[in-house]
Amino acid sequence: MNNPIQIENYKILKPEIWAGNITDEELIDKIKDSEFATKQIDEGRDYCYFLDKKYYTSNKENSEYVCLAYTLNEPGNLERASVSEVVVEENEVYSIHRISVLRDGVLIDKIPDTNIKVLDSENQSSGGILSSNKKINITIKDLRLYDVLIMEDSRCKAFTERDFLRKEFSKYVWVSPDNYWAYGSFKFTFINDREEKIAYKKTFFRDAQGNVLEPEIHHLKKGERFVIEESNYINAVDAGREIFPFIDFATENSWKELSNYIVPIYDDVFSQHSLKDFAPHLIEKLDAVNGLDEKLQFAIEYVQNHIYYIFNADEMNGHKPQKPSVTYENKQGDCKAKCVLLKVILDYIGVDASVVLVNFHTDYYIKYYLPSLLSFNHVVVKINFKGQEYFVDATVRDEFGLIENRGFIYFMHYLEVKPDQVLQERKPYQFPYCCIDEKVELNAQNTTGRLKLTTTYKGNRANAMRRYFKSTNKREIIDSWNSFLFYGLNYSNDRSGTDIRNIFKDASIDIVSDDKKLNEFKIHYTATIENPYYIDPQNNRFLMYFDRNVIKASARDFMHKDLPFWHNFDSEKYEISLYTDQKIDTEEKYTVQESTISNPYFDYKSRKKITKNGATVSIEYNPLVNLEIPQEQFEAFREDHHKVADSNFGLGIDIIEPGLMNMIKFNFKKRFK
Known part of the structure; x- marks a missing residue:
């Protein structure tokens, strides 16, 4: 193999005990051309002989293990298998346990034919997106059409102090597999090794007639496992008109408990840092603006346009916001930092505001998810002004207008950073102006x-x-x-x-x-x-x-x-x-x-x-x-x-x-x- 020096981002070793161990003989025995397999291959469908996926969570790490064997009967599939990439987060390790092919009934070890390169995953750094992610490029030589490729690997994310939220809470969403593939054997296992009880909620599963079943909620204690297993399986979901069944796994909590967990983290910042302490020049400019409407506009546009937005992926894993004095001094920060600074400015001018947690990308699904702080990936500011409720995204630029004339942000669900809060739904909106x-x-x-x-x-x-x-x-x-x-x-x-x-x-x-x-x-x-x-x-x-x-x-x-x-x-x-x-x-x-x-x-x-x-x-x-x-x-x-x-x-x-x-x-x- 063309990698004499092993580095920390990937390893070649045997699986952990919780993942199990499969021998070469067992592998070959599982790759059999059954009547179901032959039918799928004859129809030109790519075929996965087996997929065994396990997710393991503890208070020290999250790990994911996959072992699968699938056909390389299509040139496009062969091309994708020959060169692939895996992105790992900071302090996450990608482990290769086995790369083999079954060719003419003979199992061939392909690790000696594998070249691995580790690259920085910083392609957007010039746009203010900072990340310690690494991109692991895997090239496998001499893969051939009609080979059966066997991949066994895992990834482990060990928690650091910065991952305090992941230590405290677990969240994982399993989604039923792509319906392009046919599976001889499909198995998923969730392993809870945490001290806390984990709830799991099955959503959008269907009965034999295709009707959506009522969601089911169950629990896993420490050491317990949840298993889904199917044989001769093709996902029957109508992908264009149906939502894939999914299971949400999350540490059992209520929204109020989560709200009260996060409030002290933000209150600590707000109570220790007022605008007078660190921004006398900004106060001079604010005081020179006539009228509260204009002061509010000035405050929003100052944070949006004068504080550079940096998306630090590693910092976003937790919810500890940067001190507003640091954000103001450095003129940069992530969404939490910018929103905290904006709230501090609004506190000074006497406008009621709060920080709220949102996730624009999965907004529709949040109502189906179990309560979890890890469901959110963004922070905005909620402003109450003259009897109206407004939401401002402090990370956007080049937006203008008094608060009632500004652009509208489309989303429905949010958690306000205040004591004893539950997940809230916004009211429907009617434009006060003609767009x-x-x-x-x-x-x-x-x-x-x-x-x-x-x-x-x-x-x-x-x-x-x-x-x-x-x-x-x-x-x-x-x-x-x-x-x-x-x-x-x-x-x-x-x-x-x-x-x-x-x-x-x-x-x-x-x-x-x-x-x-x-x-x-x-x-x-x-x-x-x-x-x-x-x-x-x-x-x-x-x-x-x-x-x-x-x-x-x-x-x-x-x-x-x-x-x-x-x-x-x-x-x-x-x-x-x-x-x-x-x-x-x-x-x-x-x-x-x-x-x-x-x-x-x-x-x-x-x-x-x-x-x-x-x-x-x-x-x-x-x-x-x-x-x-x-x-x-x-x-x-x-x-x-x-x-x-x-x-x-x-x-x-x-x-x-x-x-x-x-x-x-x-x-x-x-x-x-």
Whole structure:
């Protein structure tokens, strides 16, 4: 083997006693081509003869052991097996117990053909993400198609003082295996060697008819094991529409117990460090700001933009926040550090605030998990101001506005760092402002159209658009708008393949205003269009403007048996005016059609004004967001979105061509339509 010196990140040795020991003879005996195996291989499915996985936890370490044997019948599978990578945390050791192949009935040791390199896993360090993780690159020479690869390895994370939370609490989520694989034998074992009792909760398991069973909660005392074992197994989960069954293992605690555990850790920091002690210059700036609303805005934006965000993966394993004086002095810190500093500043100006624990990535699942501090991976600040509740992520940058005008963070579950707290759910939210307010005007004279768009963005939209205009080339921005309008004006159906720059002549886009208090970003677009009419195959002319962003395709297409639909759309308002010097059909069904939709989750209204040479439609869309729509109410919700899509998301006008014959043809068509 090409590794004369062993280093601390990996070892080659026998498994620990708790993992067991399997001999070569037992291995060969387990790799048998049963009728089930032959059927799967004949169908071209990758096949795993056996998978034996064990998770071991104690108050000193967490360890995971895997032994498996699988086919290399596909070139892609062979390629992935030949070169693989394992990422280990600080003080975590990857141990190789066996690398072998079964080739033509002969077991061959491949450890002498294995090359191992240890690399730093710091590919994002320039972005403020610091980690002591190591990447172990494993290259196995001379693997061949139709080999059976046997891998036996484990990883052990020994706890340091920094891992005080992992010493105290255990959390592990087992998820049923990928349904791509077929398994001759599948086994998972959880071993509790902790002094504390561990609870485990089985969720999204199903009966024979595929119905989700009620969650089950059981317990493991020290020395006890939980085992799942299956033979001739293919996971039957419909991955596109069902949640994979999972089991959450966690040290048994209530949310109140966990809340009271963590509160003293934060209180110790807050009680010992006031802003007057370490930031006199910042206090001078705060005192110079007039009005509490403006002081609050200044405080949030100071921490977001002047304190550099460093994600230290090792520090995030615990919950001891950095002292605010250190964060202020160094002008950097992780999410805990930035939130603690922000709360200290808000305490000084007299604004009620608290630190809350969240996990945006697994927010949906937290309600199913057992209570555990290890379910959270992020910290934000909750602010109570003028009778309203706001949440601020101190780690983001380039967000602006007084507190009521700032962007909204979408998540549902959180644990507040206060005594005797339980897991809380946020209330649904209705925007106090319009996220998009757009006026569109297309005026067609002779063979030329003049198009104008004036758009005001607020909240998250303003922040995003401000960043976009700051970081994107002007020509690219104009092309993006032109491309959107190419479809909105229906030119994609009568001049497909035409260079959009030749359609939208003299196109320009400019920032009209950028109000950092109202958090309003306003832009203006103009263009000249030769031949502004859409012409159908029968040479009928139309002026059309349909904004497909108004149609919520994700709501119309959503299909899932287990997940409720997460409602997070923006409030929108549009005024679309189409004018022409031609006579139009003022009674055409879709031109005059209006809509009023009053759904529990959104109100939608379109109103029109029709003249002999044009029309205007006003559209308002006001959703109730940050909530899950129950499945029994979803079909009505979906149907109302279908109504929006039924020509209620824009405006179209039909041109009556001049001339006696055209008028006769038009009247004939209207009469017998």
